[in-house]
Amino acid sequence: MRKFVMRASMLLLIAAALFALELKYEFVTADSSAVSSPSSLEQEIYRHLSEQSREFTVTYTGGQSALSGQMPQIIQAAMAKDDYIAYIVDSYQYSIQSWSQRAKIKMVIEYRESIEQTAYVDARVAAVLAEIIEPGMNAHQKVKAIHDWIVLNVAYDESLQSYTAYEALNNGQAVCQGYSLLAYKMLRAADVPNRIVEGTVDTGNHAWNLVNVNGAWYHLDTTWDDPVPDRPGEVSYAYYLKTDEEMRRDHGWTRSYPAATTSYADTLAQLQINDAERGAFYETLEQALGLHWLKSEHIATDADALTGRIREAISQGEHSFKVRYLRGDQLKADIDQAMRAAGGVASYELSYQDYGDDGSILLDVTFTMHP
Numbered sequence: 001m002r003k004f005v006m007r008a009s010m011l012l013l014i015a016a017a018l019f020a021l022e023l024k025y026e027f028v029t030a031d032s033s034a035v036s037s038p039s040s041l042e043q044e045i046y047r048h049l050s051e052q053s054r055e056f057t058v059t060y061t062g063g064q065s066a067l068s069g070q071m072p073q074i075i076q077a078a079m080a081k082d083d084y085i086a087y088i089v090d091s092y093q094y095s096i097q098s099w100s101q102r103a104k105i106k107m108v109i110e111y112r113e114s115i116e117q118t119a120y121v122d123a124r125v126a127a128v129l130a131e132i133i134e135p136g137m138n139a140h141q142k143v144k145a146i147h148d149w150i151v152l153n154v155a156y157d158e159s160l161q162s163y164t165a166y167e168a169l170n171n172g173q174a175v176c177q178g179y180s181l182l183a184y185k186m187l188r189a190a191d192v193p194n195r196i197v198e199g200t201v202d203t204g205n206h207a208w209n210l211v212n213v214n215g216a217w218y219h220l221d222t223t224w225d226d227p228v229p230d231r232p233g234e235v236s237y238a239y240y241l242k243t244d245e246e247m248r249r250d251h252g253w254t255r256s257y258p259a260a261t262t263s264y265a266d267t268l269a270q271l272q273i274n275d276a277e278r279g280a281f282y283e284t285l286e287q288a289l290g291l292h293w294l295k296s297e298h299i300a301t302d303a304d305a306l307t308g309r310i311r312e313a314i315s316q317g318e319h320s321f322k323v324r325y326l327r328g329d330q331l332k333a334d335i336d337q338a339m340r341a342a343g344g345v346a347s348y349e350l351s352y353q354d355y356g357d358d359g360s361i362l363l364d365v366t367f368t369m370h371p
Helices: 009-016 038-048 069-081 083-088 115-130 139-153 167-169 175-191 265-276 276-288 302-317 328-342
Strands: 022-023 032-033 055-060 089-099 102-111 193-201 204-213 218-220 241-242 319-324 345-355 358-371
Touching: 032 038, 038 055, 038 069, 038 083, 038 102, 055 083, 069 089, 069 102, 083 089, 083 139, 083 175, 083 193, 115 139, 115 175, 139 175, 139 204, 139 276, 167 175, 175 193, 175 204, 241 265, 265 276, 302 345, 302 358, 319 328, 328 345, 328 358
Parallel strands: 022 089, 032 055
Antiparallel strands: 055 102, 089 102, 193 204, 204 218, 218 241, 319 358, 345 358
16 A cells, blocks of 8 residues: 655644743854844745755844744745745754844754755756757646656655655655655746645645646646556556646645646647647647546447447447446446347447546447357
8 A cells, every 4th residue: 555655844843943042242153144024034044945054043133022933934934935945854943042132043954855966856857857848848748748757757665765856866766745846846947836735645644736837726646646566657647737626535735725726628628729739739638637538429328329339330340439428327237228229249348447426437348240
């Protein structure tokens, strides 16, 4: 069974914070920078985080009477400026030394990725994107190329030890946090806005991405689209650009994220009309996502419709067809009736699988005719 593990950085970090107030009359710190408001303090902390500074001090002159109570929120806001930073910070400690109207804030931070490892991620991402992103690609094409590359080149770490994009790239393995960090980096480098979503599934904590494609937000879970154990060359699209409603069937989240309310099936249908130049891509993607089964030409509603499908196959010299059948619970009786009505069928075989939550099935039929 696949276990999904994600270190909830924000919660652990706040719990790990150390408060220390010490009155002093004077101090001088060579590496200290001065700020005078909570917002400027937030920005200064973010600057050091983005440089992956392990230890730094900031002199605060904005009045420190409420500073201790504000520090967890200020640090959290600084990390929220970049999800990649937020999820590679392993822990932090801070202390506040204050006197008169000044305070010295010292922070010590541990990262899951070294600055050299993050530089490797950036360089490797740039190299991969140069291979898979072609000039003129739109956001839809970029998202698919990135999704497919991650699923095909990263395997789920069943030892639950690899949490970073560096490990996903260097070792070829990661848990969900590594998948979502790598997707975050690749999508941003390809100019596709996205977020990392922190949530839960039935096996525990989990992480995935929210992707903004031409102004609409969608969920993208590269971890759950990667088979476990790994099957080289196989890509699933079960969690590709989903709405909140679709994702809530087996994913949950409690923090606030942009709403994902646009059906990607509707988006693709509109793109096929408005962007005919990329029509072949949209049609292929539609089939990969199984969205073509929503169209009337791929649906059979009852036994009479099944009879029509059989006769159509016979007229074209074929002995099989695949269709989405809406009366999955009536399949046995309906297919028997359809075969008799079609005439001349000697035998048939069926295979099927559920499609969605409406009782419909994807039905694959093979038959032979009497001599």
